[in-house]
Amino acid sequence: MRIPSGNKIQKKKQENKNDLKYAYITKTKILFILLGFSLITVFAGCTVIGTGIGSIVDKKNKKEIQISGWEITKIPKTKPLTFFLKNGDSISDKYIGIMTLPEDEYKNIYLKNYSDLNQFSQLPIFGDTIELALSDSKKSRIRLPFSGFNYNSVLVKKGNGDLKWYQYKNIVSVKLIDGRLMDINQIQNLVKTGELKSRSFIQTKSKIQINPADIQYISYYKYGSNGALTGILIGAGIDVGIVAIIFSNFSIDFGSKNYTSNNSGSCPNIYSYDGKNYHLDSETFGGSIFKGAQRTDIDNLDYLKEHKGYYQLRLTNELDETQYVDEFKLLVADHPKGTQVIPSFDGKLHVLNTLKSPERATDKDGNNVLHLIKSKDDNVWISNPFNRNPEIPGDGRDAMEVEFDKPLYAETVKLAFNVRNTLWAASLQKEMLSLHGSKLQDWYQLMNTSEPARNVFTKAMIREGMLLVQIWDGTNWQTKDYVWEVGPALPKDQVVVLDLKDISGDKLKIRLESTVGFWMINSIAADFSEDTTADFHELTAESAIDQTGKNVTEILRNNDGQYLVMPNTTDKVDITFKSLPSKKNFTRTYLLKCSGYYHIHTAETGEPKLSILNTLIAEPGAYGQFVLRKLNKELNLSAIQ
Numbered sequence: 001m002r003i004p005s006g007n008k009i010q011k012k013k014q015e016n017k018n019d020l021k022y023a024y025i026t027k028t029k030i031l032f033i034l035l036g037f038s039l040i041t042v043f044a045g046c047t048v049i050g051t052g053i054g055s056i057v058d059k060k061n062k063k064e065i066q067i068s069g070w071e072i073t074k075i076p077k078t079k080p081l082t083f084f085l086k087n088g089d090s091i092s093d094k095y096i097g098i099m100t101l102p103e104d105e106y107k108n109i110y111l112k113n114y115s116d117l118n119q120f121s122q123l124p125i126f127g128d129t130i131e132l133a134l135s136d137s138k139k140s141r142i143r144l145p146f147s148g149f150n151y152n153s154v155l156v157k158k159g160n161g162d163l164k165w166y167q168y169k170n171i172v173s174v175k176l177i178d179g180r181l182m183d184i185n186q187i188q189n190l191v192k193t194g195e196l197k198s199r200s201f202i203q204t205k206s207k208i209q210i211n212p213a214d215i216q217y218i219s220y221y222k223y224g225s226n227g228a229l230t231g232i233l234i235g236a237g238i239d240v241g242i243v244a245i246i247f248s249n250f251s252i253d254f255g256s257k258n259y260t261s262n263n264s265g266s267c268p269n270i271y272s273y274d275g276k277n278y279h280l281d282s283e284t285f286g287g288s289i290f291k292g293a294q295r296t297d298i299d300n301l302d303y304l305k306e307h308k309g310y311y312q313l314r315l316t317n318e319l320d321e322t323q324y325v326d327e328f329k330l331l332v333a334d335h336p337k338g339t340q341v342i343p344s345f346d347g348k349l350h351v352l353n354t355l356k357s358p359e360r361a362t363d364k365d366g367n368n369v370l371h372l373i374k375s376k377d378d379n380v381w382i383s384n385p386f387n388r389n390p391e392i393p394g395d396g397r398d399a400m401e402v403e404f405d406k407p408l409y410a411e412t413v414k415l416a417f418n419v420r421n422t423l424w425a426a427s428l429q430k431e432m433l434s435l436h437g438s439k440l441q442d443w444y445q446l447m448n449t450s451e452p453a454r455n456v457f458t459k460a461m462i463r464e465g466m467l468l469v470q471i472w473d474g475t476n477w478q479t480k481d482y483v484w485e486v487g488p489a490l491p492k493d494q495v496v497v498l499d500l501k502d503i504s505g506d507k508l509k510i511r512l513e514s515t516v517g518f519w520m521i522n523s524i525a526a527d528f529s530e531d532t533t534a535d536f537h538e539l540t541a542e543s544a545i546d547q548t549g550k551n552v553t554e555i556l557r558n559n560d561g562q563y564l565v566m567p568n569t570t571d572k573v574d575i576t577f578k579s580l581p582s583k584k585n586f587t588r589t590y591l592l593k594c595s596g597y598y599h600i601h602t603a604e605t606g607e608p609k610l611s612i613l614n615t616l617i618a619e620p621g622a623y624g625q626f627v628l629r630k631l632n633k634e635l636n637l638s639a640i641q
Contacts, residue, residue, distance in 0.1 A: 082219045083202075083210055093204035100155075100163065101209075106148055106199045113196050121190065122182045124174075130156070130182075131175040132166055142166070148199030151191045151212065155199055169632070185392045193365070267487050268323050268566070270592055272304035273312035279303040281592075283487040286421075287461065288597035289433070292448040294326065296559065296595040298343040300493050304590040306579040310542070311590070315573045317566040323598040325566065327559040328541065328575060331591040334583040335534035341589040342416055344495040345484045349591070350414055351532040352495070355525040360403040369400065376418050376523045383422075385517030388628055396624020398516040402524055406500070406508040410528040413498050413508060417483055418522040419467065420491045428627060430600050435613050437606040444599075457617060464616075464623040467519050469496050472509035491522050515624040517631075537580060538593070544575045559595045 083091040101109075107126050114123050124130050124146040132142040132154070144156035144164075153165040154174065174182040190196035194213035202210040267286050271278040282299040304311055311330060317323045333341040333349060340352045361370040363381070372381040383398040390396060406413070436443045447454050462468075467483040480499075486492035500508070508526065512519075544553040546564075552573060555564045564573065582588065616623050 079220050081204075083204075083215055084217050084219065085210075085214050091204065091208060091210065093206050093208060096203045096205055098200055099203040099209070101148075101199050101201060103147065106197075109197045110148065117190065117196065121186055122176060122180050123187075124176050124182065128177045130154075130177065132156070133172040133175070134166070135170050135172050149187060149191055149196060150198040150200040151188060154187075185389050188389055189392055189395075267319075267598065268325060268594070268596070269316045269318055269489065270299075270301075270594070271314040271316065272301050272590075273307060273314070274303050274305045275307045278314055280490060282492075282594075283489045284592065284594040285596050285598075286487045287465075287485045289429070289600060290444045290447045291324070291597050292454050293458070294324075294595060294597040296327070296347055296593060298331065298347055298349070299592045299594075300342065301590040301592055309579050311539075311577040311579055313575045313577075313592070315566075315575060317571045318569055320569070321598050321600045322565065322567040323571075323596065324563040325556065325594065325596040326561065326563055327593070327595040328544070328556040328564075329593040330539040330541075330577045331593050332537040332539060332580055333534050333589045333591065334586040335589065336532055337585065337587050339532050339534075339587065340416070341534060341591070342493045342495045343591065344497060345482075349534075349536060350495045350497070351534045352414060352416055352527045353529045353532050355416060355527050356404055357525055358402045358404050360401075361524075362401050364399045373400075373402070373521050373524050380520050380522045382520045383514070383517050385424075385628065385631055388516060390625040390628035390632070393621075396516055396621055396628050397513060398518075399511055399513040400521065402510045402512065404508040404510070404526045406503070406506050406526075407528050408506050410508075411499070411501050412528070413500055414527040414531075415469065415496045415498065415510065416523075416525045416527065417467075417494050417496065418491050418524075419483060419494065420486055420520050420522070421488045422518060422520055423488045424517055424627075428630075430602060431630075432616075433600055434602045435609045436604075437608040438604055439608045440602060440604045443608075460617045460623075463620060464515055465518060466514065468513045469498070470511040470513060471498060471503065472511070473502060474504065477511050491520075515627065517627070535583065535586075539577045539580075541575050542578050544573050546573045547571060563596065 079095060081093060081095050083093075085091070110126050114125070117123060126147070127145050129143055130146045132144075134140040134142065142156065144158060146154070147157045147163055148155040150165070152169075153167045154171070155163055155165050157163055168184050168188060171184060174184060176182060187196065191198050192213060194211065198211055198213060200212075202212065202215075204210070267283040269280055270282040270284060272281040281301045281303045284299060285295055285297040288294050301313075304313070313330070315325065315328065331349070333351075335341055335351050338353075340355070341349055342352060343349055357374045358370065361368070361373055363369050369381050372379045381400065388395040404413075433440060447457060462482055465485060468479050469481045469483065470477040470479045472478075481496045483494055483496060486494065510524075512521070512524075540557055541553055543551065544556050546552050547570060552564050555562050556573075556575070566573075612626070616626060
C-alpha cells in the first residue's frame with residue numbers, strides 16, 4: 001500500500017487545540033442522522049439509551065459532513081475530501097472509487113499476515129480452495145480458490161478468472177482445504193482493527209490508496225438548503241449501502257444548549273425565560289417509565305434569568321406519551337465566584353471548586369480521544385454502533401479509559417460529567433415496552449407493587465443502559481457508580497462521588513462503559529477538594545397555569561401523589577416563581593427540582609415475547625447483542641431497498 005507523502009499529508013499534532021475531530025465531532029449546529037427504524041416516525045418516551053450517529057456542520061448553506069473511522073460514507077465522486085487517519089495524518093484529495101488490490105501485491109501482504117496470525121487464527125492459504133456454505137434458499141455450497149478479505153466479505157476467484165465477493169452475513173460457514181472451519185467473526189474483527197489487511201481500498205485522484213481500517217473519519221462539504229437530506233452510509237468493506245434519514249427540523253447546538261424539535265427528544269421538557277425568549281433548558285426524570293420508578297430529578301437551568309421580579313418556566317409534553325408530574329420547584333444557589341454547583345443522581349448539590357481536566361483518554365480501540373472530552377466545548381465523543389458484530393463477545397459494549405493526576409493522599413473525588421444520551425433509544429425503549437404486547441398493563445402493575453421484581457428490572461436497566469463508572473484499584477476494574485440516563489435533547493451536568501481511600505499513588509484511572517451507541521460524552525473533570533459552602537433556597541411556584549387557563553399551582557406544590565396529568569402533545573403549563581434578591585459577591589445558579597413518571601404510548605396488542613424479555617433482563621450483555629442485531633437487520637434492509 002503506497003504511503004502518502006509531501007503535500008498530500010498534513011501532520012496534525014495531538015495538542016490541546018488539536019484540530020483532529022475523531023468520531024462524530026459537532027461544531028456550531030448538529031443534525032443527527034437517524035436510522036430508518038419503523039418506530040422512529042415519532043420519537044416516543046424518555047430514552048434510557050440510544051445513539052445519534054454522524055454530524056453535519058451547518059455554516060449557512062454549507063454543511064460539513066463527517067463520517068468516522070470505518071463507518072465510511074458512500075462519498076460523491078470528484079468531491080474534495082479530507083481523510084483523517086488514526087496516526088494523526090490527514091489526506092486532502094478527491095475520491096475516485098473503491099478499488100481491489102492487484103493479486104500479487106495483496107498476496108505478498110497476506111502472506112505476511114498469515115505468518116503472523118495463523119497460529120492464533122484459522123486462516124486459508126492464498127489460492128487454496130475454500131468451501132462457502134451460503135444462507136440462501138438453496139443452501140448453496142461454493143468451492144473456489146480464496147483471494148482475499150475485507151471487513152464485510154470474503155473474496156474468491158471464479159473459473160474464468162473473475163473475482164466475486166461473498167458477504168459474511170450471507171455465509172453460514174467457511175471450510176478450509178484441510179477440513180477446519182474458519183471463524184468468520186474473528187476474521188471480521190482482525191480486518192476491522194487492521195491486523196489483517198483488506199484487499200479493497202479507497203482510491204483518490206492522486207492514486208493514493210487508503211485502507212478503510214486506517215481512517216479516523218472523512219470530512220467533506222455539501223451545499224444546499226436546510227431541507228431534508230438523505231445520506232448513504234456503508235461499512236468498512238465499502239459494499240453495503242445504508243439509507244439514513246436526516247430530519248431537517250431537528251437541530252442542536254452543543255455550545256449553547258439551544259434545541260428545537262418536532263416530536264423528537266425525551267421526557268417532559270422545561271423551557272426557561274431569559275427576559276426575551278424561552279429556551280429549552282431541561283428534560284426531567286428520564287427513565288421513570290412507570291409509577292413505581294417515580295423519582296425526583298434535579299437539573300441545572302443555564303438560561304433562566306430574573307424578569308420583572310419573577311422567574312418564568314414552561315413545562316411541556318411534546319411526545320407520544322402521558323406524563324404525570326407530582327412536584328415542580330425551583331432551587332436557587334448562591335455560591336462563591338469561581339465555583340460551580342452541580343447535582344448528583346441522589347439529589348445532593350455539590351459546590352465544585354478546583355476542576356482538573358484529564359491527562360489521558362483513550363477509546364476501546366486505543367485511540368486518543370482526550371481532545372474530545374477535555375473541556376466543555378463543541379467537540380464530543382459519541383459511541384459508534386456501526387459495523388459491530390453481535391456474535392463477537394464484547395462488540396455490544398463500548399468503553400473509554402480516562403486518567404487524572406491525583407493528589408497523593410486524596411480520599412474522595414467528585415467527577416463532573418457533561419453528557420447526553422443519543423436518539424436511538426427513544427425508539428428502542430418504545431419497542432422494549434411493545435414486547436409486552438397486550439400484557440403491558442399487567443407488567444406495570446407488577447413493577448408498581450412488587451419491590452423484588454422492580455429491583456431486578458432496575459438492576460438490569462443500570463447494567464445495560466447507564467454509563468458505568470469503574471475505577472482501577474491496581475489489579476482490576478471495579479464498578480463503583482454510574483451516570484443515570486439524562487436524555488438526548490441537550491447535554492446535562494451530573495456529579496459522581498467516588499471513595500479513593502483504597503486507591504494509592506498519584507494517578508486516578510477511570511473507565512466508563514455502557515452498551516455501544518448509547519452515550520455522548522462532552523467533558524469529564526475531577527475535583528479532589530472538599531465541598532465549598534453555599535446558600536441554597538427552595539422556591540414554591542407563585543402560579544402555574546395550563547394551556548386552558550386552569551390554575552394547577554396546588555397540584556405541583558408538593559411531592560404528595562397528586563399529579564398534573566399531561567396526555568397530549570399540546571399540553572403545557574406556565575409556571576412563575578417570585579425572585580430572590582441577589583447576593584453581592586456571589587454567583588447565582590438556578591436548578592429545577594421535579595418529580596414524576598410517564599407512560600409511553602404503545603399499541604398494547606399481541607402476545608408478550610416473554611423469552612426475549614427474560615433473556616434481556618437476566619443475561620449481562622444480551623441487550624447489546626439484541627440492539628446490534630436490530631441495527632444490522634435494518635441496515636441490510638435499507639441496503640436492499
